[in-house]
Amino acid sequence: MTQYTIDKTLDARGLACPMPSVKTALTLEQMEFGQVLEVLTDDPVSKRDLPVWAQSTGNELLEVKEDADRTIKIYLRKA
Amino acid sequence: MAEQTKNKGSVTIVLFSGDLDKATAAFVISTAAASMGMPVNIFFTFWGLNVIKKKGGLIKGQNWMQKMLNIMNYGHAKKLALSKMNMLGMGPAMLKVMMSQKRVPSLHEFIQTAHQMGVKFYPCEMSMTVMGLKKEDFIDECEDVIGAVSYLSIAKESNINLFI
Numbered sequence: 001m002t003q004y005t006i007d008k009t010l011d012a013r014g015l016a017c018p019m020p021s022v023k024t025a026l027t028l029e030q031m032e033f034g035q036v037l038e039v040l041t042d043d044p045v046s047k048r049d050l051p052v053w054a055q056s057t058g059n060e061l062l063e064v065k066e067d068a069d070r071t072i073k074i075y076l077r078k079a
Numbered sequence: 080m081a082e083q084t085k086n087k088g089s090v091t092i093v094l095f096s097g098d099l100d101k102a103t104a105a106f107v108i109s110t111a112a113a114s115m116g117m118p119v120n121i122f123f124t125f126w127g128l129n130v131i132k133k134k135g136g137l138i139k140g141q142n143w144m145q146k147m148l149n150i151m152n153y154g155h156a157k158k159l160a161l162s163k164m165n166m167l168g169m170g171p172a173m174l175k176v177m178m179s180q181k182r183v184p185s186l187h188e189f190i191q192t193a194h195q196m197g198v199k200f201y202p203c204e205m206s207m208t209v210m211g212l213k214k215e216d217f218i219d220e221c222e223d224v225i226g227a228v229s230y231l232s233i234a235k236e237s238n239i240n241l242f243i
Contacts, residue, residue, distance in 0.1 A: 018111035025114035
């Protein structure tokens with residue numbers, strides 16, 4: 001597993017499609033290259049959509065985790 | 080989002096419909112595409128102009144037919160009907176509650192977000208002339224008023240073209 005430190009956390013829990021991607025884009029825009037963003041979401045669509053979003057925008061997907069309370073954690077590195 | 084140059088495909092949408100459901104679909108696609116770094120243009124024509132109208136001003140137009148049409152076609156982003164199950168406004172009211180319960184933004188919020196993300200709104204010149212509408216009748220987020228040729232010059236450079 002890649003080692004990384006989280007620079008910022010975006011709490012997108014409760015938001016529905018397409019807002020998690022929109023908020024992720026707006027948050028990453030304010031961050032520096034190479035920084036890591038943690039996105040918290042409980043939208044099952046985002047589990048599939050955010051990795052696609054990362055691939056499409058050229059940002060690096062580090063990890064996708066799911067908690068017992070169904071919170072999905074997605075880690076992205078700005079590229 | 081200029082730094083996200085990997086995906087250059089742009090999206091151009093003709094929003095012909097002034098229905099709440101169809102306009103919402105157009106804005107879901109627009110904001111998602113903008114989040115992916117894609118340039119997005121929306122060309123509002125005919126009934127779709129209602130989506131970007133400012134609130135207020137019931138009587139618009141130069142002659143009685145235009146005035147009558149604008150009174151009967153009164154609408155703005157917060158006052159649009161559904162394409163199905165409108166039920167004299169009950170449908171949109173219930174849908175708005177259901178959407179906010181699931182934390183889906185309202186159409187008004189979608190318009191703000193889209194504008195913030197660089198989505199460009201173009202009102203159609205010909206529809207405006209027919210209906211007797213002026214640039215001032217539309218929200219300030221709108222770009223220039225353009226015609227069919229300008230729309231096509233944008234559309235032919237776009238990878239995704241939708242007519243809603």
